Amino acid sequence: MDTRNQTTLLSEDEHRDCRTCLARQMSVCGKIDQVALGRLQAISRPTLFTKGRIVFEQDSPLDHIFLITGGMVKLFRLLADGGRQITGFLGPGDLLGGIKRSAGAYCTAQAIVDVTACVFPRAGFLRLLQEYPDLCFSLLITATDEIEAHNDHIILLGHRRVPQRLAAFLLVMGHRWKTNGADGTVVQLPMARTDIADYLGLTIETVSRAFAEFKRLGYIALPKTSQAVLLNLPALYELAGFEDMPTPRVSLGL
Amino acid sequence: MDTRNQTTLLSEDEHRDCRTCLARQMSVCGKIDQVALGRLQAISRPTLFTKGRIVFEQDSPLDHIFLITGGMVKLFRLLADGGRQITGFLGPGDLLGGIKRSAGAYCTAQAIVDVTACVFPRAGFLRLLQEYPDLCFSLLITATDEIEAHNDHIILLGHRRVPQRLAAFLLVMGHRWKTNGADGTVVQLPMARTDIADYLGLTIETVSRAFAEFKRLGYIALPKTSQAVLLNLPALYELAGFEDMPTPRVSLGL
DNA sequence: CGTGATTTTGACGACACTCAAATAAAGTGG
DNA sequence: CCACTTTATTTGAGTGTCGTCAAAATCACG
Numbered sequence: 001m002d003t004r005n006q007t008t009l010l011s012e013d014e015h016r017d018c019r020t021c022l023a024r025q026m027s028v029c030g031k032i033d034q035v036a037l038g039r040l041q042a043i044s045r046p047t048l049f050t051k052g053r054i055v056f057e058q059d060s061p062l063d064h065i066f067l068i069t070g071g072m073v074k075l076f077r078l079l080a081d082g083g084r085q086i087t088g089f090l091g092p093g094d095l096l097g098g099i100k101r102s103a104g105a106y107c108t109a110q111a112i113v114d115v116t117a118c119v120f121p122r123a124g125f126l127r128l129l130q131e132y133p134d135l136c137f138s139l140l141i142t143a144t145d146e147i148e149a150h151n152d153h154i155i156l157l158g159h160r161r162v163p164q165r166l167a168a169f170l171l172v173m174g175h176r177w178k179t180n181g182a183d184g185t186v187v188q189l190p191m192a193r194t195d196i197a198d199y200l201g202l203t204i205e206t207v208s209r210a211f212a213e214f215k216r217l218g219y220i221a222l223p224k225t226s227q228a229v230l231l232n233l234p235a236l237y238e239l240a241g242f243e244d245m246p247t248p249r250v251s252l253g254l
Numbered sequence: 255m256d257t258r259n260q261t262t263l264l265s266e267d268e269h270r271d272c273r274t275c276l277a278r279q280m281s282v283c284g285k286i287d288q289v290a291l292g293r294l295q296a297i298s299r300p301t302l303f304t305k306g307r308i309v310f311e312q313d314s315p316l317d318h319i320f321l322i323t324g325g326m327v328k329l330f331r332l333l334a335d336g337g338r339q340i341t342g343f344l345g346p347g348d349l350l351g352g353i354k355r356s357a358g359a360y361c362t363a364q365a366i367v368d369v370t371a372c373v374f375p376r377a378g379f380l381r382l383l384q385e386y387p388d389l390c391f392s393l394l395i396t397a398t399d400e401i402e403a404h405n406d407h408i409i410l411l412g413h414r415r416v417p418q419r420l421a422a423f424l425l426v427m428g429h430r431w432k433t434n435g436a437d438g439t440v441v442q443l444p445m446a447r448t449d450i451a452d453y454l455g456l457t458i459e460t461v462s463r464a465f466a467e468f469k470r471l472g473y474i475a476l477p478k479t480s481q482a483v484l485l486n487l488p489a490l491y492e493l494a495g496f497e498d499m500p501t502p503r504v505s506l507g508l
Numbered sequence: 509c510g511t512g513a514t515t516t517t518g519a520c521g522a523c524a525c526t527c528a529a530a531t532a533a534a535g536t537g538g
Numbered sequence: 539c540c541a542c543t544t545t546a547t548t549t550g551a552g553t554g555t556c557g558t559c560a561a562a563a564t565c566a567c568g
Contacts, residue, residue: 077409129394140390140397151404194515206556
């Protein structure tokens with residue numbers, strides 16, 4: 001995969017004003033007053049990360065904070081034994097970067113499609129955090145939301161078998177990345193099978209077989225490998241163990 | 255197990271002043287100024303939860319916040335299929351409760367030994383959070399620490415086999431609950447095998463077999479079922495995949 | 509259209525789960 | 539304090555799910 005430095009600043013006309021930003025309505029910057037928002041925008045640099053680009057790398061310094069406005073990023077940690085655990089897929093509205101630490105990122109962040117993000121210098125962002133308690137509180141809520149999401153993932157890995165894991169994955173993906181107008185039954189899967197496997201704690205073969213089984217049962221269709229159509233939502237909900245979908249939230253990547 | 259209401263306020267002489275509290279040096283209350291600390295102590299009710307007592311229950315309102323000063327609590331979530339995932343074991347310095355929500359606790363918290371805790375009314379605690387940004391920021395750091403700890407747990411469940419999981423569990427337990435003077439080679443295990451199993455995503459039989467195998471290999475000794483002595487730390491570190499132990503931190507339970 | 513990477517399918521084996529029984533520990537009442 | 543009950547843990551035997559290894563098919567890209 002191409003991981004060359006393909007970071008570019010977006011030109012002025014591409015740099016939408018915060019007031020018209022789609023990500024804002026769901027993210028932390030949508031929960032602060034005009035003054036704080038102005039200060040935030042003043043230190044932000046809208047940036048494009050092309051597909052495959054490493055946003056930041058595990059164990060390397062983290063001097064920036066990123067607020068994703070478009071595209072998708074995967075977070076993963078490489079293990080000593082050569083394994084790889086993907087800890088999350090992040091999209092519009094999600095925050096990632098050095099909120100906690102300026103050195104030794106816990107994991108690597110990589111764009112799986114072209115990604116646009118507001119980039120803040122860590123120092124400036126933390127200064128705003130001190131000046132605007134609302135922003136700090138908003139981040140605290142985001143962080144506790146993230147802990148809850150991680151708890152769901154822990155349950156998935158600790159107590160669910162293959163079909164249950166894939167069903168939950170498809171439903172969450174369809175729900176969180178619902179594109180305007182879509183009802184969540186057409187799920188875009190921009191990540192590779194390897195990524196899904198490493199996210200669900202499985203092998204690619206097992207993931208592939210699970211997809212095939214879902215097709216055979218008529219639960220889904222796969223017009224493309226990167227696109228699933230959910231044909232039997234009740235069955236998938238049943239498998240995933242969802243009574244109702246979790247309320248929309250934003251993630252906080254480290 | 256006895257889960258009757260055995261909550262009692264500690265008498266005045268048992269209620270140690272914050273200035274002499276052992277938990278304070280590691281917890282959030284150790285990172286705020288004297289004024290904020292005074293306000294915090296003013297609304298705190300030191301409370302005893304006897305062994306087996308439910309501190310709060312999954313899906314029930316959460317009108318309090320708890321700061322553990324002694325003992326150990328387990329957090330778990332009951333699943334629709336009858337399963338149970340333990341998401342964490344909390345001890346002195348750890349926070350739990352309704353920081354995010356006043357209704358619908360994510361999981362149940364239960365004392366596995368007698369537990370002492372400072373109990374704060376949620377409303378009052380949140381008010382202090384707004385008035386003292388330092389406290390809010392301190393909690394944010396605690397929350398991001400917790401996210402990182404959950405990431406470790408996700409890796410454990412997603413990519414580790416049985417011996418690796420148990421080795422990691424024993425080392426973390428020995429490290430985090432190190433009693434004064436001890437070097438972390440004598441590990442207290444106040445939780446049942448079932449709890450360890452549900453924490454590590456295994457069955458009790460598998461956990462028991464793993465303990466037996468570690469004994470056979472001379473890695474550990476089990477003077478009592480609730481106490482392990484680590485005899486071969488290098489081997490356990492190797493298995494757990496730890497280069498060095500994570501730095502001490504406090505947890506944040508929801 | 510051809511090349512390389514990704515995904516799918518197949519055969520086989522191992523690790524961890526299930527079921528079942530024995531042993532050990534903890535709690536209870538005389 | 540001891541016999542008894544109950545609960546927790548250990549040990550054993552057999553099974554199934556998912557991982558491993560290998561090859562074929564499909565997809566992406568120039």
